[in-house]
Amino acid sequence: MTQLTVTPDTAGITDVPGFEAAGVACDIRENHDLKRLDLALLFSLRACTAAGTFTKNAVKAAPVLLCQKHLAHGGPFHGIIANSGNANACTGAEGLRNAQATAQRAAASLNLKPTSFFVCSTGRIGQPLPLPRLLKGLERAVSEKGRTPVHGTRSADAILTSDTRAKTVTVSFTYDGKKHFVSGMAKGAGMIQPNMATMLAFLATDFSVPRSFLQKTLSEAVAGTFNCITVDGDMSTNDTVLVLANGHSGVSVGEKSPRELRVLFAEAVWKACEVLADKIVSDGEKITKVVEVKVDGAASAEDAEKVARAIGNSLLVKSSWYGDDPNWGRLADAAGYAGAKLIESKLDILYNDTPVMTAGKPHAELKSRWKEIVKARRFAITLNLHLGKASFRLLATDLTEAYVNYNKSE
Amino acid sequence: MTQLTVTPDTAGITDVPGFEAAGVACDIRENHDLKRLDLALLFSLRACTAAGTFTKNAVKAAPVLLCQKHLAHGGPFHGIIANSGNANACTGAEGLRNAQATAQRAAASLNLKPTSFFVCSTGRIGQPLPLPRLLKGLERAVSEKGRTPVHGTRSADAILTSDTRAKTVTVSFTYDGKKHFVSGMAKGAGMIQPNMATMLAFLATDFSVPRSFLQKTLSEAVAGTFNCITVDGDMSTNDTVLVLANGHSGVSVGEKSPRELRVLFAEAVWKACEVLADKIVSDGEKITKVVEVKVDGAASAEDAEKVARAIGNSLLVKSSWYGDDPNWGRLADAAGYAGAKLIESKLDILYNDTPVMTAGKPHAELKSRWKEIVKARRFAITLNLHLGKASFRLLATDLTEAYVNYNKSE
Numbered sequence: 001m002t003q004l005t006v007t008p009d010t011a012g013i014t015d016v017p018g019f020e021a022a023g024v025a026c027d028i029r030e031n032h033d034l035k036r037l038d039l040a041l042l043f044s045l046r047a048c049t050a051a052g053t054f055t056k057n058a059v060k061a062a063p064v065l066l067c068q069k070h071l072a073h074g075g076p077f078h079g080i081i082a083n084s085g086n087a088n089a090c091t092g093a094e095g096l097r098n099a100q101a102t103a104q105r106a107a108a109s110l111n112l113k114p115t116s117f118f119v120c121s122t123g124r125i126g127q128p129l130p131l132p133r134l135l136k137g138l139e140r141a142v143s144e145k146g147r148t149p150v151h152g153t154r155s156a157d158a159i160l161t162s163d164t165r166a167k168t169v170t171v172s173f174t175y176d177g178k179k180h181f182v183s184g185m186a187k188g189a190g191m192i193q194p195n196m197a198t199m200l201a202f203l204a205t206d207f208s209v210p211r212s213f214l215q216k217t218l219s220e221a222v223a224g225t226f227n228c229i230t231v232d233g234d235m236s237t238n239d240t241v242l243v244l245a246n247g248h249s250g251v252s253v254g255e256k257s258p259r260e261l262r263v264l265f266a267e268a269v270w271k272a273c274e275v276l277a278d279k280i281v282s283d284g285e286k287i288t289k290v291v292e293v294k295v296d297g298a299a300s301a302e303d304a305e306k307v308a309r310a311i312g313n314s315l316l317v318k319s320s321w322y323g324d325d326p327n328w329g330r331l332a333d334a335a336g337y338a339g340a341k342l343i344e345s346k347l348d349i350l351y352n353d354t355p356v357m358t359a360g361k362p363h364a365e366l367k368s369r370w371k372e373i374v375k376a377r378r379f380a381i382t383l384n385l386h387l388g389k390a391s392f393r394l395l396a397t398d399l400t401e402a403y404v405n406y407n408k409s410e
Numbered sequence: 411m412t413q414l415t416v417t418p419d420t421a422g423i424t425d426v427p428g429f430e431a432a433g434v435a436c437d438i439r440e441n442h443d444l445k446r447l448d449l450a451l452l453f454s455l456r457a458c459t460a461a462g463t464f465t466k467n468a469v470k471a472a473p474v475l476l477c478q479k480h481l482a483h484g485g486p487f488h489g490i491i492a493n494s495g496n497a498n499a500c501t502g503a504e505g506l507r508n509a510q511a512t513a514q515r516a517a518a519s520l521n522l523k524p525t526s527f528f529v530c531s532t533g534r535i536g537q538p539l540p541l542p543r544l545l546k547g548l549e550r551a552v553s554e555k556g557r558t559p560v561h562g563t564r565s566a567d568a569i570l571t572s573d574t575r576a577k578t579v580t581v582s583f584t585y586d587g588k589k590h591f592v593s594g595m596a597k598g599a600g601m602i603q604p605n606m607a608t609m610l611a612f613l614a615t616d617f618s619v620p621r622s623f624l625q626k627t628l629s630e631a632v633a634g635t636f637n638c639i640t641v642d643g644d645m646s647t648n649d650t651v652l653v654l655a656n657g658h659s660g661v662s663v664g665e666k667s668p669r670e671l672r673v674l675f676a677e678a679v680w681k682a683c684e685v686l687a688d689k690i691v692s693d694g695e696k697i698t699k700v701v702e703v704k705v706d707g708a709a710s711a712e713d714a715e716k717v718a719r720a721i722g723n724s725l726l727v728k729s730s731w732y733g734d735d736p737n738w739g740r741l742a743d744a745a746g747y748a749g750a751k752l753i754e755s756k757l758d759i760l761y762n763d764t765p766v767m768t769a770g771k772p773h774a775e776l777k778s779r780w781k782e783i784v785k786a787r788r789f790a791i792t793l794n795l796h797l798g799k800a801s802f803r804l805l806a807t808d809l810t811e812a813y814v815n816y817n818k819s820e
Contacts, residue, residue, distance in 0.1 A: 055747075056747070057743065057746040057747045058745075058746040058747070058748075058750070058751075058752040058753075058754070059742050059743060059745065059746030059747075059752065059754050059757075060746075060754075087739075089739065089742075089743075090738075090739055090742050090754070090767070090770070090772065092755070092770055092771050124739070125739025125740070125742070125743060126738065126739040126742070126772055315725070315809070315813070315814075315817070316817055319813070319814045319816075319817035319818050320817065320818060320819065322814060322818045323817075323818025323819035324818075324819070325818060325819035327819075328500075328536060329497075329499065329500055329534065329535025329536040330535070332469050332499075332500050332535065332536070333467065333469060333499075333535060335468075335469065336467040336468040336469025336470075337465075337466070337467045337468070337469075338468075340468070341468075342468040342469065343468075344468070344469050344470075344500070345502070347469075357500070360500070360502055361502050362500065362536055399725070399814055400814060401811035401812075401814045401815050402811075403725070403729070403814075404725075404729045404732060404809055404810060404811045404813075404814060405811055406729075407725070407726055407729035407730065407733075408729050408730060408732045408733025408734075408735060409730065409733035409734070409735035409737075
């Protein structure tokens with residue numbers, strides 16, 4: 001079976017044949033940081049199919065509403081315009097007009113239709129977009145865009161907010177003698193508990209993929225990756241994942257393709273999402289730990305998820321992780337209030353492979369080993385409820401004094 | 411109509427005729443703080459009816475299980491034994507034996523039945539109780555108990571953990587020429603989002619009250635007071651509210667009493683709970699602000715509560731309160747992900763009486779006034795969803811760097 005080659009920290013989107021990118025500085029932030037890249041353009045001259053998943057927040061930013069509308073329109077699609085520094089959220093009708101004007105300017109500059117562009121924003125909520133500056137920057141992006149790794153890298157940098165580093169990945173595999181690509185870029189940091197976060201992620205592939213198959217593949221991957229991470233439990237108004245498939249390779253993948261190809265493609269999309277989701281958690285705002293919370297043996301998938309999220313979002317649990325304190329009592333407490341079926345006398349808890357509690361009975365003699373485990377930057381906690389077969393895995397972070405300090409004002 | 415007299419910071423339980431109390435130091439904490447009061451005994455020689463509400467956590471501490479069993483047994487009841495420093499939670503069968511042994515020792519010392527005593531614990535989870543020391547302390551409490559304010563005060567001090575001050579209240583009113591009392595004591599601080607918190611609250615009254623009426627009155631009061639507060643969103647394994655009615659006044663109150671008396675009694679119980687709940691929030695671990703989150707105009711009571719809790723438990727919202735930052739975008743974001751019906755274009759938000767957003771449109775010109783409001787130690791946020799008539803009011807706190815530091819290890 002063909003193997004996937006997974007390369008993190010690449011140029012990202014421009015690794016996929018047929019895709020161009022640009023990242024420019026157009027002075028979007030309130031602090032007028034003139035050198036900071038804040039507008040990304042991703043572009044395919046060849047028409048693409050597209051799929052997307054969006055925040056389930058009832059308060060959706062204007063660009064989310066526009067993306068949903070364009071996606072429903074069905075394409076063909078040619079690109080994504082994404083700015084950082086301003087979320088264009090809670091900006092009412094003006095916000096929607098500004099998002100539309102952005103798509104219109106790209107379309108006019110490139111002689112395409114406005115509906116062929118997605119528009120995404122991330123940053124401060126409730127401030128009007130500085131549209132004239134953004135549109136000026138967009139024109140520069142159109143003229144500067146290109147296919148080199150530097151172009152890709154600059155686009156990945158331009159969408160960052162409180163992120164400390166760019167997040168890119170390229171997954172490739174050879175099928176039928178031909179090398180194919182799924183590449184992506186993302187930003188994360190705070191307000192991260194995607195259901196479908198202030199996170200954005202953009203993927204591109206050189207396959208030709210029918211719309212419905214592309215959406216199904218993306219939705220499944222997002223459910224198992226981006227939607228299984230939490231930094232602070234806050235779900236953003238702007239969360240968006242988009243994938244563009246430009247067919248540059250001349251090879252199609254869809255429901256009727258050979259099973260091997262379908263599986264390879266789905267795995268490549270999943271892997272790209274998984275690497276980017278992991279990068280988002282690992283670069284969460286002011287975090288010092290990444291903790292994998294695995295819940296097994298739950299009566300239902302919903303119960304497994306509830307328990308994992310109660311633990312991953314508990315302030316007391318997160319504070320203890322920050323302090324290298326193997327405070328399993330707080331784990332049991334959070335599991336108990338998750339609203340899932342749970343019987344204390346059946347509950348197993350482990351730090352990595354070291355038992356903490358078996359069938360409700362603590363192993364106090366192992367305390368020194370727990371302490372060693374939780375000192376690491378990354379470790380796992382497993383709970384087995386012994387009530388069924390359902391599982392859930394959540395990637396979570398600690399909560400630090402620096403997070404609170406960082407977020408006490410914008 | 412008769413008025414209630416509400417006096418906070420009293421002796422508490424011993425203000426009610428017929429109730430005795432004691433607070434003793436019996437070395438329950440791991441750090442062997444020998445001078446710290448850590449065991450309270452509340453006692454009525456006259457037989458009491460009782461009612462209680464308990465944590466809905468699936469992981470219930472042993473004393474909670476014992477209280478539920480004794481309450482179901484039906485009484486008569488004579489008292490409450492409560493220790494701090496050790497929650498006797500996640501301690502398995504040994505924990506339950508220890509709680510039972512505590513009730514048995516009290517019963518033997520006072521020539522009563524074990525089922526006539528409630529046993530409560532608060533403190534560290536997952537440590538076995540130092541039972542011999544506790545029982546020795548209990549015998550001292552039995553011999554030292556008395557009716558003076560000092561006895562009441564010492565009992566209120568003995569149940570504290572990370573609280574910085576004792577929490578007591580006495581509500582009294584005159585009915586038919588006779589003065590009646592509802593007094594209470596509580597502890598709170600961390601792991602506070604009661605549904606029915608590591609909170610304990612004990613109330614006493616000198617009315618004679620039938621069990622079912624007492625339970626109904628207590629449950630209604632708890633639902634509107636203790637269950638409407640949050641410090642950190644963590645629901646404890648030990649939360650317990652108990653009320654004892656000793657009939658010392660010779661006056662009964664129940665379903666068939668005159669409406670005025672029923673209403674007065676229910677109001678007195680509610681008021682006592684409200685004052686204690688407010689004290690718990692105001693003394694939340696390392697907090698600097700108390701924020702009243704009011705949600706009006708929701709389509710349902712559940713929706714109103716979801717929105718209030720999403721706001722009151724959002725790390726980003728709580729961090730901004732700490733920073734005196736009127737970050738209404740985070741309020742709108744949290745309201746949006748609460749899982750309630752919400753239409754952005756109908757949403758009003760106010761800081762105290764100053765509008766932030768009306769029908770989805772922000773009033774940026776009022777920013778300096780918002781800033782003044784959120785500088786206060788206490789302020790209100792009101793959201794009107796304009797979708798119905800349901801409301802919910804939550805008392806919440808900010809999240810501070812000191813909270814994270816305090817809880818990073820036990």
